[in-house]
Amino acid sequence: MDQAAPHTAASLAADLRDLGVSAGDVLLVHSSMRSLGFVAGGPRAVVEALLAAVGPDGTLVVPTHTPENSDPAGWRSPPVPESWWPVIRAHTPCFDPARTPSRWVGVLAEVVRVWPGARRSDHPQVSFAALGAHAAEIVARHRLDEALGERSPLGAAYRLNGKVLLLGCGHDSNTSLHLAEWRQTSPPRTEEGASVRQPDGSSRWLTWTDVRTDEGDFGRLGAEFEKTGAAAVGRVGESAARLMSQRALVDFATAWMAAHRVRSAGA
Template sequence: MWPGGPRLRRVYQSVPFTRAIIAEELRDLGVRTGSTLLVHASYRSVGFVAGGPQAVVHAFLDVLGPDGTLVVPTHTPDNTDPTGWCNPPVPETWWGPIRTQAPGFDPALTPSRWMGRLAETVRTWPGAVRSAHPHVSFAALGRHAEEITAGHRVDDALGDSSPLGAVYRLDGQVLLLGCGHDSNTSLHLAEWRQPAPPRGPRGAAIRRPDGTSEWITWVDVIENEEVFADLGVDLEATGAVAVGGVGLATARLMSQRAAVDFATTWIASHGAAQ
């Protein structure tokens, strides 16, 4: 264990963290050997780690063991309909070329965006597999990787047939490493489970088997993570979230089932899915 505890280490990091230290802190937090673990991470918040993101992924795999599975989001928000872009917006004259000229989503080639260095390290790790959703894919390593990533339908992006639903069925855990509940993708599963969630059109470029690209459209639930920070405060008040330190980062660990079940009721009672 790091000398001085988490409070002192946040004041001053005097020596590098290591694979062994990160693994020990994950175990202390409650990450279970053999479990399925969905990780959302800000790698920068962890501090200096000898070996960088590679060492952190090794630490996760050390703790999870050969029967465990590591899952990360590998989303591609730049492969969405440009009419809705606001970070930044693009001119209307660009919309057509973006739809027709963008390389289609390829699970093996298309990098994630805004998911962080740790997610990209897992995505490119030997043996990793990735789901085929052109907006909200997930990558996984380990025993249940194929089961989690298979059959990811475009019209059920974050619903029960998605990797989130698979993690739920496997009674997995969720780790928020250096980020808050506004990054907790599993809470979207609760939105998809509402009786009549709002739906709207979606679009993306996909890669066909012959190597050509095609722009496709479909209809799915319109997500709303704006309420997730408040939802997370109420979730933590129930005692369902273990909070501790991993490196310099504040880490939050929870049962995905417990979080999703709580969120499903919370969203319904707050009218957040209307």
């Protein structure tokens, strides 16, 4: 069936308010632009709708991840020859919040990243960008070894009682669930590597140890969370949308993982 009329920034903002987005919200958004249907003005209009919904006292937050800035020894899709690894480590340009584009997190995130006034955290692999009243607070002090933990924008959003909005995507894209992984007792850890900017602007390959992420059960976890009735489900444009308290989500996920994830021997 043809949709009656194009969606607009105003109509999408109304849909967001009907879903439960309120003025002053800290709103962490994961999105698929295609899922929204035709929008007059495209991605820019969608960002304007999100900003209108949270208002001048609210804050819009998006992931601006750069997973290609990682150790090539772990690449699988596709792998690269081992002989290339030293070259990649030595010559990958350092992550620069102002210059490095996001990858695989959707066009809306990239539009927010370059929006006037946007602030971006300084993690070389899992940065976030924010616009609005709490932007600076959310992106500050993103530690290298706290990629998605307490001292990351996810932890900041939790402390600010933020909300998570999934637009046309599932819980497998819900990065807030990773915060629950950091909150487990002795979570599995792994070595990471990336090209990191030095104080003089030069690049240096660094390695560090952080919590190992695992999205394999996020779909099941998210479905169990939604059964509690704590997520509002509706339509924004043509998109199936889910809105939830990030704090309620993370608290539920922390307990769920402790009960359902099987620990490896010696973990």
